[in-house]
Amino acid sequence: MPSEIRGLNEACGLFGVWGHPDAADMAYYGLHALQHRGQDGAGMVVKNGEKLIRHRGPGLAADAFPKEVLDALNGTAAIGHVRYAMTGIHSQDGYQPRLFHFEKSSLAICHNGSLVNSHELRHDLESEGSIFQTTSDSETLAHLIRKSRHSFMLDKLKAALRKVQGSFTFLLLTQKKMMAARDARGIRPLVLGKLGDIYMVASETCAFDTLGATYIRDVAPGEIIIIDDEGIKSEFYTKDTGLAACGMEFVYFARPDSNIDGVNVHTSRKNAGRILAEESPTVADVVVPSPDSGISAAIGYAEASSIPYEIGLIKNRYAGRTFIAPSPELREQGVKLKLSAVRAIVEGKSVVLVDDSIVRGTTSKRIVTLLKEAGAREVHMKVASPLLRHSCHYGIDLHTTSELIAHTKTAQEICEIIGADSLSYISKEGLERAVGLDTRASCKGSGGSGLCMACFTGEYPAG
Numbered sequence: 001m002p003s004e005i006r007g008l009n010e011a012c013g014l015f016g017v018w019g020h021p022d023a024a025d026m027a028y029y030g031l032h033a034l035q036h037r038g039q040d041g042a043g044m045v046v047k048n049g050e051k052l053i054r055h056r057g058p059g060l061a062a063d064a065f066p067k068e069v070l071d072a073l074n075g076t077a078a079i080g081h082v083r084y085a086m087t088g089i090h091s092q093d094g095y096q097p098r099l100f101h102f103e104k105s106s107l108a109i110c111h112n113g114s115l116v117n118s119h120e121l122r123h124d125l126e127s128e129g130s131i132f133q134t135t136s137d138s139e140t141l142a143h144l145i146r147k148s149r150h151s152f153m154l155d156k157l158k159a160a161l162r163k164v165q166g167s168f169t170f171l172l173l174t175q176k177k178m179m180a181a182r183d184a185r186g187i188r189p190l191v192l193g194k195l196g197d198i199y200m201v202a203s204e205t206c207a208f209d210t211l212g213a214t215y216i217r218d219v220a221p222g223e224i225i226i227i228d229d230e231g232i233k234s235e236f237y238t239k240d241t242g243l244a245a246c247g248m249e250f251v252y253f254a255r256p257d258s259n260i261d262g263v264n265v266h267t268s269r270k271n272a273g274r275i276l277a278e279e280s281p282t283v284a285d286v287v288v289p290s291p292d293s294g295i296s297a298a299i300g301y302a303e304a305s306s307i308p309y310e311i312g313l314i315k316n317r318y319a320g321r322t323f324i325a326p327s328p329e330l331r332e333q334g335v336k337l338k339l340s341a342v343r344a345i346v347e348g349k350s351v352v353l354v355d356d357s358i359v360r361g362t363t364s365k366r367i368v369t370l371l372k373e374a375g376a377r378e379v380h381m382k383v384a385s386p387l388l389r390h391s392c393h394y395g396i397d398l399h400t401t402s403e404l405i406a407h408t409k410t411a412q413e414i415c416e417i418i419g420a421d422s423l424s425y426i427s428k429e430g431l432e433r434a435v436g437l438d439t440r441a442s443c444k445g446s447g448g449s450g451l452c453m454a455c456f457t458g459e460y461p462a463g
Contacts, residue, residue, distance in 0.1 A: 007125060012083035012096070012112045013037030013203040014190070016171045018178045018227045020198045023047070024065075024073035026211060027080040031061040033210040034203055036255055037112075038082035041095040045108035046075035050175045052106045056095040079171040081110035097171070100140040102146065105174060109138040112203060113168035113188040113395040118462045121163065141170060157181065158237040161224070165463045167246070167394035168450075169219070171201060174373040177228035181237070185244040185443055185462045186221035187394050187452050189260045199227045204258040214388045218261050221443075242443020243419060244452040244461040248396060250435045251385040252293050252356045261450070263435055266296045271434035272384040272426055273300025273354060280424030281305065282352055288312030290355035290367060297384035298354035303410055307352060312345040312371065339370060347375030357385045358414065361405035365418040374421070379422040386428045387411065393460065394452065428456060 013034030024046050029444055031042055042064035045057030053073060057064030060244045061082060081096040095374075097110035115121070115137045122132060122140060130143045145153075157172065157179060172179040180201040193200040193208035193215050202208060205215045215396035219225055221240035224264035226233050245261050246253070256301035276297065287307045289298030292315065302309035316338055326422045356366050368379045387406035401407040405414055415423035426434070437450030446452060446461050454460045 005412055008174050012081055012110075012173075013081070013207075014081055014110055014112050014169060014171050014201070015203070015207055016077075016079040016173070016178050016180060016201040018199050019194075019229070021076060023071055023078040026198075026200070027078040028061060028065050028070055029210055030085045030200070030202055030207040031080045031082050033207040033255075034082055035060060037203060037253065038084045040084050042080065042082045043079040043095045043110070044073065044078055045097045045099055045173055046073045046172060047077040047175060048075040052099060052108055052173065052175065054097065054099045054108065056097075056309075058095070075163075077174045078232060079108055079110055079178065081171075084335060085216050091267060094134075096136065096138060097173070098134075098136060098142060099226060100142045100146075105410045107145070108173040109142055109169055109170060111136075111138045112139070112172045113137070113183065114166050114393060115140065115168060116166035116393050117164065118166075137164075137168065138170070140164070153177070154179070154224070154235065157224065158235070161237045167202065167462055175225055179227070180225040182221055182223055183221040183462065184221045184238050184433060185446075185452065186241075186261065187244055187246050187462060189245065189249055189254065189258075190218055190219040191259075192216045192225060192408050199232055201225065201227075204260070205252055206255045206258045209257065215259065221441075242446070242461075243437065243441040243450045244443050244446035245437065245450060246394065246396075247385070247431060247435070247451045247453050248357075248392075248455065250451075251431070253396075254336075256296055261437055268435045269296030269356075270300035270303075271436070272431060273297035273302075273382075275300075275303040275430040275434050276354070276384060276424065276426050277301045277304035278383045279427060279430055280382060282382075282422065282424075283350070284352045284378070284380060285349040286310040286312060287352045287354060288346065288371070290353060291315040291339070293356040294354040294384070295323055297354075297356065297382075301352065301354050301382060305352075310342075310345045312342050312351060313367070316340065333339045334424060339367065341370045341374035341376075343374040346371055348377055349375075350378040351376045351380065353381045353420070355381065355383055357388055358383055358405065358418075359388060360403060361409075361414055362419055368419045378421040379419075380422045380425070381415070381418065383423070383425045384434075386425055388460040389453055390455050391458075392455045394454070394462065396455065428453060431456075 015030035069333035169190040193213040195213040288304040432449040442450035
């Protein structure tokens with residue numbers, strides 16, 4: 001949802017394909033399926049023989065890759081990227097993949113996530129003579145690879161990945177192979193798929209569904225997948241691995257039809273709604289989701305509470321392109337351009353409003369007001385994640401705690417601010433139970449749940 005409504009963005013989505021005669025087309029449709037992960041810009045590098053060709057552009061994948069561009073991107077392998085603008089960079093320099101040309105080879109890199117020791121690495125590299133053109137973590141990795149004294153690319157990559165800290169998934173493309181790597185805590189998702197004899201890598205399984213490909217498995221924490229004309233193999237760059245998958249992927253970022261680390265996202269959100277109904281039962285007439293992110297949890301809440309599920313809010317999916325110059329009154333209440341309350345459903349009713357999270361509180365306040373203006377007698381808000389109290393250093397644009405209403409306010413204080421009749425959050429334990437990851441693979445920093453809950457607890461599993 002656009003920033004004036006959502007206010008919470010993830011970094012980006014990755015897609016790679018090897019061994020397909022129309023690799024650019026495959027990458028385009030893969031990126032289109034991952035569009036929810038980034039809408040600021042898109043890019044692609046295609047391998048055409050011994051040559052790597054790049055194209056990048058602003059906007060959606062459809063904007064960045066018109067037909068004439070796709071037709072010119074001939075090749076048998078490709079890596080692509082969709083991104084959100086997290087650092088205010090909107091020029092073409094902000095779009096990935098990065099493409100580097102060395103004396104005897106070329107290398108394309110794109111990534112998702114954030115390196116927490118990026119500044120230190122850049123300082124050290126610059127002191128050794130490296131010259132940076134951007135602030136991208138992909139460029140940092142390229143310099144580390146270039147500086148490595150190892151002879152083979154895989155060994156160079158392993159050495160570079162052992163130096164970086166934080167959350168990341170990387171896709172790399174050379175003239176001879178495609179490589180995919182996931183951080184040692186598995187914070188950001190990365191999956192492996194296959195279509196016939198053709199291998200694919202993506203941020204989410206929904207990209208495989210779009211292309212008719214088969215999901216094989218998740219890339220494991222600390223693993224590198226290497227794909228070339230000889231087939232596929234796996235290596236680990238570290239033995240210090242353990243799962244701490246991002247909790248917000250399950251709460252909001254991932255598409256509901258995706259599976260992450262063996263868990264279906266819609267099912268986990270529905271489970272969260274059921275647990276919310278157990279932890280905070282409320283007598284009400286209807287359960288209404290905040291579209292679209294609250295739908296799965298609202299279904300679970302309605303089923304567990306036996307309160308009827310209703311569509312009490314309608315999202316205008318064309319408002320961003322239609323209302324070019326709204327009136328000052330509507331501009332100040334931008335939510336009304338995006339959402340409308342269904343008076344026939346909520347008027348005179350006690351409403352349970354279910355949403356995935358509360359960031360700053362401004363959107364929640366506007367939605368509660370919208371429902372009450374439509375005649376809702378009461379609005380009881382239920383949130384399918386714990387209180388967002390801490391900044392994220394792993395790829396979500398929550399850089400400072402000043403952005404988070406829950407950092408300084410209690411649930412009761414937030415309830416009064418947004419104007420709801422009551423406000424309840426799912427517990428940390430409730431969310432962990434809703435997701436239900438295989439805890440045998442969890443790392444110490446995840447508290448044994450297999451989830452990174454840093455933005456809720458302040459405990460950071462990757463530094």
